[in-house]
Amino acid sequence: MTFKATVLTLYPDMFPGPLGQSLSGRAHENGLWQLETSQIREFATDKHRSVDDTPAGGGAGMVLRADILAKAIDAATGEGDQRPRILMSPRGKPFTQAKAHELAEGPGAIIVCGRFEGVDQRVIDGRDLEEISIGDYILSGGEIGAITMLDAIVRLIPGVMGNMESADTESFETGLLEHPHYTRPAEFEGRGIPEVLTSGNHKRIAEWRQSEAERLTMERRPDLWRRYIDGQEEV
Structure with missing residues (x-):
């Protein structure tokens, strides 16, 4: 079983970024893990390829639409795909070393990178997204958080680190x-x-x-x- 990460993002050019270097980069080249990106905007339905809209009830900023993001998630999820679905979110559960081990032992992950003010709650509930945070601060989007999380996970995949004793x-x-x-x-x-x-x-x-x-x-x-x-x- 090869760990496979599918990242849903509005900025696919941010990947692999640091993940293409050092341990994770060599491991990717050697086939120890896989990385693919999906451009959320490709699932937009209007000529402007809009993916967000104003928040219900009013307020500042914009919110990622449920219908468009749901299509992106469905397209990334193959038949029988058992990979956990993760949303990078500042309100999520803190990412820990224990969580990194849990994910490294699995088949991979579908990772949604939030933007704007957040994601429509209906797609979080309807697509069973697990919200994860990498710290008590706000970033411009979930991409950097996804890169950080994947780096922590990939190094724990068997064969990636030359000396697993150092990890212990x-x-x-x-x-x-x-x-x-x-x-x-x-x-x-x-x-x-x-x-x-x-x-x-x-x-x-x-x-x-x-x-x-x-x-x-x-x-x-x-x-x-x-x-x-x-x-x-x-x-």
Whole structure:
């Protein structure tokens, strides 16, 4: 099974963008995952290829029409297509590393990139779109969010990363932020490498890394730290 992403967007030229470089780019070239885009505007019915209209009830901005977006989704969904349908939305559930793992283990995703003030709620409900957010801020559209999400997913697909062990110790994999890293030179601008890391004592090194991960998480992400502590108490 090859992971296949279909991105519905008004700006298909934004893809693959960064996804065509580095790990994800090489993985795409090697057939480990597939990416296709669908121009939502192709499903417009008027001569101006309009895809939006004024919000019911009044208000600023425009809203993506349900009928046009529904046609785009239906055209992207093949018979028996079991891929989840995702709408990039600032009001969606936060995207997490756990969600990245869940999606990486599946057949792919149909990803709708919102624009304007949002998407008509009827197509969200009628096409069972799962709203996902990459953070508590507003972007011009869902394309950058989709690229971010796909980058996090693709690197977890088997064969994409050369050393999956490195992924196991990254931030969020264990519920903690990642510990600090050091390499050569042994001294840089008067700063040395912590002695424990050059001791050759693997038990002490593991303990130091765990301690530093806990310290950084407690200082920088008290929300993660609380969840981590709660999880430890439940064990």
